[in-house]
Amino acid sequence: MKKLKFGIIGAGRIGKIHADNLIRHPQAEILAVSDLFAGPELEEWAASRGIAIVTKDSEEILNHPEIDAVFICSSTDTHVPLIKKAAEQGKHIFCEKPLSMDIRQTEEAIEAVSKAGVQLQVGFNRRFDHNFKRVREHVQNGAIGDTHLIKITSRDPGPPPEAYIKVSGGIFMDMMIHDFDMARFLSGSEVEEVYTQGSVLIDPVFGQYGDVDTAIVTLRFANGALGVIDCSRKAAYGYDQRVEVFGSKGSVTAANDFPNTAVLSTEDGIQSDKPLHFFLERYNAAYVDETQQFIDTLLLGKAVSVNGNDGWQAERIARAAKLSMQENRPVKLSELQ
Amino acid sequence: MKKLKFGIIGAGRIGKIHADNLIRHPQAEILAVSDLFAGPELEEWAASRGIAIVTKDSEEILNHPEIDAVFICSSTDTHVPLIKKAAEQGKHIFCEKPLSMDIRQTEEAIEAVSKAGVQLQVGFNRRFDHNFKRVREHVQNGAIGDTHLIKITSRDPGPPPEAYIKVSGGIFMDMMIHDFDMARFLSGSEVEEVYTQGSVLIDPVFGQYGDVDTAIVTLRFANGALGVIDCSRKAAYGYDQRVEVFGSKGSVTAANDFPNTAVLSTEDGIQSDKPLHFFLERYNAAYVDETQQFIDTLLLGKAVSVNGNDGWQAERIARAAKLSMQENRPVKLSELQ
Amino acid sequence: MKKLKFGIIGAGRIGKIHADNLIRHPQAEILAVSDLFAGPELEEWAASRGIAIVTKDSEEILNHPEIDAVFICSSTDTHVPLIKKAAEQGKHIFCEKPLSMDIRQTEEAIEAVSKAGVQLQVGFNRRFDHNFKRVREHVQNGAIGDTHLIKITSRDPGPPPEAYIKVSGGIFMDMMIHDFDMARFLSGSEVEEVYTQGSVLIDPVFGQYGDVDTAIVTLRFANGALGVIDCSRKAAYGYDQRVEVFGSKGSVTAANDFPNTAVLSTEDGIQSDKPLHFFLERYNAAYVDETQQFIDTLLLGKAVSVNGNDGWQAERIARAAKLSMQENRPVKLSELQ
């Protein structure tokens, strides 16, 4: 049984999640993990998982002759340089979103990957969510006819700390980039024009960094469909991730996931628990699936299902959405070229 | 346009509801209303509805030559004598449930009706409920295949006053008689055997009158299906009226009705309002429909859909259920004959 | 017991609905009904309801000395002249939406009403819907904190005939005017700016009249909240009328109403019936309630809860929404003045 050898670059929370999911695949083996802050804690973690090499230097991974593929889970500003080097070394790449904050750089990364003939999968984990996948199946198999409207609700249970807000790239690149990808995933069409209404309603700190915490983005797709995404940095009741696709023959919706189905009825009314807390709970299985599929795809020598172009398209929508808000006008994606 | 002339015997809450529903039918007219406690209040009520005759004496209605049909909404002990007299006078009859507390008397009433060739509809209003009708349609059209299990939940928002408990005839005849009829309605089969577990869990006053306030009745139907009804005199969250029919090809359930679909999500969880309060709210439309259908049936000269036999069968099940509880053993309905 | 006397102007479907709901109020009496096409059919209808006068001439109603109030249910172009005349005659007015297609005319009507000191209630029946009322209660009592987002879904089961489309005033004035009022009703704030994306996706006939059949309108409210309405002339599964209000402490949603709660489970999946067919089914009780409340308000000598200003505001939003679509840019309502 052939085994693929992996290296993990960046061992923060998401890097460790990918590592544990990799280990669950019988044909995957992790040879090395790198992190700028590697130390005894990471060494213990690696030892318990049978990972031989722990290093602060990602070059050690990129140059390791036996490593077939790398997971890039470091900070966004390192993504493009790491992708380029990994591609040069002929290694397949799984990279977290966004590929970069700069579309030119993203394009360079994609070009490098293309030239090297390696695979690049982007971490749009929500495409692997059981609910959204089922919605897309209904859309794809014609159950709702031609798509007319796409609606996405995207609300976090609470805002990140100020230190993160400062470097996040803003709500469009940091948070809604997932929703822009979801819009493409569900519509099967490209976004041509966007219009953004944004506000600072939750915490003035967002305004201090030129960011907003609440936004509605309207989309116009190449196939004529319209879309709308509403986004908030704070939903008091927890993580709110729903979609709806409406078409000529009907609609399909996906509601939130909940920790249980218990319903309490008393003289005060009918009550149930809040949705699963946040992305780690909601997308737990999706993280597993995106990793398993990445491995399976490489083993089969096929092309990944979520690639650099998907990352690039979502980043362009994010950039147009921000520009629309800044200039309070609809922005065509063609303007960006 | 032909008009049917009606008399209302017993002008309590339910009598007035039937009267108002009668008036809504363009081919129905109420000529008279009788009540033991008729007085100025009832006269004003009757005047506002254009009802000419208000009397304490039901004979005035029974003997009125122009009246085609009567609604018997007086106390249960008066049902059988009134049915007999109305039948003798050739009047069609709508009678509230139960027909009587005594199966022999019920049989006499049915015989009188049969001999006179008039129609007798029994007030099993739940057969006209939008949810239960839809469940039965699914059963009847074969959507769930052969029926294996019937489950009925029947819980009131609160117990009646002691004065009522005393003369109610007990939980089986007063409250569950509706459920016994529902079991027959949904199964399309007759009950052959019952077993009852009953308890006094809500208020000791029930025990003082040899009654219970909580019961589970298991049913065995002639077609082999099994059934179970759970019943409580008090659900803190309100009126709880649900059914489920399970068969070889699937199941069909009916949930409660609610005053609205609003769902509130906060950090405390997900909340919605309690079900519609009680039978007047839940079965409001069903009361209208049973009256309208009674009139329509008479106008067409057809046989009513819920007749004396339906009343008789439900009463026999009630009697068997009570006997089962008293002797703590399964009771066959054939024992009652 | 004091009785208010009413006249109905325009005896189409909605006029007859209002008439029947009026009759149900013990303190309301209809003296006359007028319709351009009055004939034997209307006379029979009026006779069965005890309405003495049937006429083709609305003047007969407007000049009738005993009539306290009129229902204006004729075509939109007649609303303003009729309101003016009724006001001059000191009659209270219930008028269907929109008051007019022209904001200046609407303003003249409001002025006439104000000068005459009569009441003018506008037929925004959805404010009386059990679901939307409950949503608003939650918003008003602070359950969701400060309002951040308002989302309204508004989809008809099918498009009107071409003859109607031609004179409808377009999707914004004809259909979404209800949603614009709902946005104001739920937010408790005024709309300051709108942006519209519209498309012809259902039937090219809409495009022939400069209209669209699918639209997304983004709203910005004076209190900082954002809103979005998605609208379609045809939902294959029926009338789709849902709202959501999201705020600092949570959200409240209202789902559709259904004809029953029956759920069928088979090897093919879980199935239930479509929502209530269209506005007559969904808003049946709301029509009753708006009429009853109009009567009660007049009897108490109070000001109506949905007045001319509400009509005017909704019409302005509709006009701005249309302009936004035509010029593909956000439009401030202040531009309209």
Next chain:
Amino acid sequence: MKKLKFGIIGAGRIGKIHADNLIRHPQAEILAVSDLFAGPELEEWAASRGIAIVTKDSEEILNHPEIDAVFICSSTDTHVPLIKKAAEQGKHIFCEKPLSMDIRQTEEAIEAVSKAGVQLQVGFNRRFDHNFKRVREHVQNGAIGDTHLIKITSRDPGPPPEAYIKVSGGIFMDMMIHDFDMARFLSGSEVEEVYTQGSVLIDPVFGQYGDVDTAIVTLRFANGALGVIDCSRKAAYGYDQRVEVFGSKGSVTAANDFPNTAVLSTEDGIQSDKPLHFFLERYNAAYVDETQQFIDTLLLGKAVSVNGNDGWQAERIARAAKLSMQENRPVKLSELQ
């Protein structure tokens, strides 16, 4: 970090599931696996999980000096002898349900365990289900007041093969034993009396072995509450596992789990997918949790939460339920002693 050493006896489907869940615990290690049919396939499976010993002889595990605890996943008739031997060897025991088909034998096993001072956890995995745990929390924290009614629905997606039916011990011991345990788990009280209605409605093969495929069992608890379990060997729509507890202050229900939340609305109605297919899907996380908790309990030197007494009580209810059906009468559990 202390590690517990485990042996697995019986490497069928459930044995392998427990093994994989054990491996996920950082303080658990499997030293050996035994199976009557051990061969190359099992050896490969064991090798991939780092399990050193593969044997046909369970004695090799029971006598292994380093093994701290065993999982007994072999056929039911071997449970008691294996428990006795394991206890004699001072090993802790996790045993699948039922402990045996014979209450005397079960008692002997429990006595052996008690004498040896080892822990015995019984595989009532449903106690670890997220839904049922939440229901019990509501019951335990008083949210529904005193318990009046307990309702359990237990339906498999399809019957087992005849070969299994023959040796299954019948529906009460094989299938409903889980429900009898659930009844005790939810009520926090002991069952005192049972009454069973059973039928062969799905497949005559059940009747050939003196078994039924459909049953309703009514329960009376020591604390006065009543209960009812309905059970079917075949639900066309899949695995149906729901509970409801009703009390003086309200009720709490748990619905099924579904593979996704997608809802499709078309002109045919509203549709969603069937529940999770069967116990492996529905109770996947529960299997993980029961194993993890078993390990944690042993590490802490505490008593397990589901012990031999729980197995014994459920078996007694199963025996009483069968006797009740055979004799068509209510059976008191005290009769069995």
